[in-house]
Amino acid sequence: MAGKGFTVKKNWDNPREHTMPEGIRVPAEMRIGPVTVSPATVLAPMAGVTDTVFRRFIRHASVFTGEQRSENRDQEFAAVEADVSNRQSGCGLLMTEFTSADGLSRMRDSKRRRYLTFYDDEHPIGAQLFGSNPQTLAEAARIVQDTGFDTVDLNLGCPAKRVVGCNGGSGLLRDLPKIGEIFRAVRRAVTIPFTVKFRMGWSDAHIICVELARMAEAEGLNAVALHARTREQGYSGQARWEWIAAVKQVVGIPVIGNGDIRTPEDAAAMVEQTGCDAVMIGRAASDNPWIFRQIGQYTETGRYDLPTFADRHHMIRAYFEMLLAEAEATKDLPRDARMGETAGKMKQFATWFTHGVPGGARLRKTIYQARTGEEVLNQVNSFFAPGPSSAPDDSENRDGLTLAETALACD
Numbered sequence: 001m002a003g004k005g006f007t008v009k010k011n012w013d014n015p016r017e018h019t020m021p022e023g024i025r026v027p028a029e030m031r032i033g034p035v036t037v038s039p040a041t042v043l044a045p046m047a048g049v050t051d052t053v054f055r056r057f058i059r060h061a062s063v064f065t066g067e068q069r070s071e072n073r074d075q076e077f078a079a080v081e082a083d084v085s086n087r088q089s090g091c092g093l094l095m096t097e098f099t100s101a102d103g104l105s106r107m108r109d110s111k112r113r114r115y116l117t118f119y120d121d122e123h124p125i126g127a128q129l130f131g132s133n134p135q136t137l138a139e140a141a142r143i144v145q146d147t148g149f150d151t152v153d154l155n156l157g158c159p160a161k162r163v164v165g166c167n168g169g170s171g172l173l174r175d176l177p178k179i180g181e182i183f184r185a186v187r188r189a190v191t192i193p194f195t196v197k198f199r200m201g202w203s204d205a206h207i208i209c210v211e212l213a214r215m216a217e218a219e220g221l222n223a224v225a226l227h228a229r230t231r232e233q234g235y236s237g238q239a240r241w242e243w244i245a246a247v248k249q250v251v252g253i254p255v256i257g258n259g260d261i262r263t264p265e266d267a268a269a270m271v272e273q274t275g276c277d278a279v280m281i282g283r284a285a286s287d288n289p290w291i292f293r294q295i296g297q298y299t300e301t302g303r304y305d306l307p308t309f310a311d312r313h314h315m316i317r318a319y320f321e322m323l324l325a326e327a328e329a330t331k332d333l334p335r336d337a338r339m340g341e342t343a344g345k346m347k348q349f350a351t352w353f354t355h356g357v358p359g360g361a362r363l364r365k366t367i368y369q370a371r372t373g374e375e376v377l378n379q380v381n382s383f384f385a386p387g388p389s390s391a392p393d394d395s396e397n398r399d400g401l402t403l404a405e406t407a408l409a410c411d
Helices: 052-061 101-106 109-116 134-147 169-174 176-189 209-218 242-250 264-274 283-287 291-301 309-329 342-353 360-369 373-384
Strands: 030-032 035-037 041-043 125-130 151-156 194-199 201-203 223-227 255-258 278-281
Touching: 041 291, 052 291, 052 309, 101 109, 101 125, 101 134, 109 134, 125 134, 134 151, 134 176, 151 169, 151 176, 169 176, 169 194, 169 201, 176 194, 176 209, 194 209, 209 223, 209 242, 223 242, 242 255, 242 264, 255 264, 264 278, 264 291, 278 283, 278 291, 283 291, 283 342, 309 342, 309 373, 342 360, 342 373, 360 373
Parallel strands: 041 278, 125 151, 151 194, 194 223, 223 255, 255 278
Antiparallel strands: 030 035
């Protein structure tokens, strides 16, 4: 597969089915330098996905206060000590879309806003950069720091042909000396925590993740995140968690595990099998935006709820309303600085959010025929309310994952 472009797959190849390990939980917190990540869960940076609207959507969708009731309405969840569960959000650290350091250093301030805008409720938040020139990456990291981000991250994992062709992303995995130069330049340029996300190596014949992690620690980086696949794998095949364990064994800085986490069971199993300090979740967050909340709920109670039909309606409507509000708020900016991107992005996410919804194919068909964001939202509301006849009866589980209407309000 070397040399080809890669598309992020929304399915997994023969995914392992994990049961919840006895007594194993995702850690309550992780420290990246002075930054506390609580709980130890991270939203992976995803191009075209993790803009400010999606990040805030995930952050608020993840809120778990411990005050919900179980399926037995007479039995409330037991209270736990504050250090066991994050009481604010099930997602501990948000990450931006990966951003070109070359472009960031050249683009005008209005366009930078498109990539670097964030709101107060997104802290802690990290910005991810890609590129191959040490000085340019250092300058971009200074911009990130001056903008107010909590951390800056270097992308050494993207397998896309256009990125690799510029020796960025996973393309740099073939040049460890150059990575060392970048580490030193960026580390000298900023005082905020500096992290790196990388793959195991270019191919099975060129696995360098352990050596790279050692070098990151030696050059003063504050944490490493390993997507346990090679560049040649792209997003196919099984993530090989044993390499996360191998990295954890050789460094003292925090290790974040990434790859094939679809459920709270998977997250707990990764922690058990690798000893990683935190888990990073990408693809699963876009079709199960409750996953961080489910992990937080399991951490506190030992169980978690599945989304109801009504929960899905609320989530889709809330996210789409946030997109529409952001588009309205930025409509007077230059085109390349606007956010929200309503109709097209709504159609993209409708495919993911309606996965498993009875009659979802019918909804997707009507959405694809809509021409405006408002039309898409109207189709969603028409489909869910009062609900298609094929919808399951969720009247006995209304306390499951329902959020207050204000929880996902756009700023």
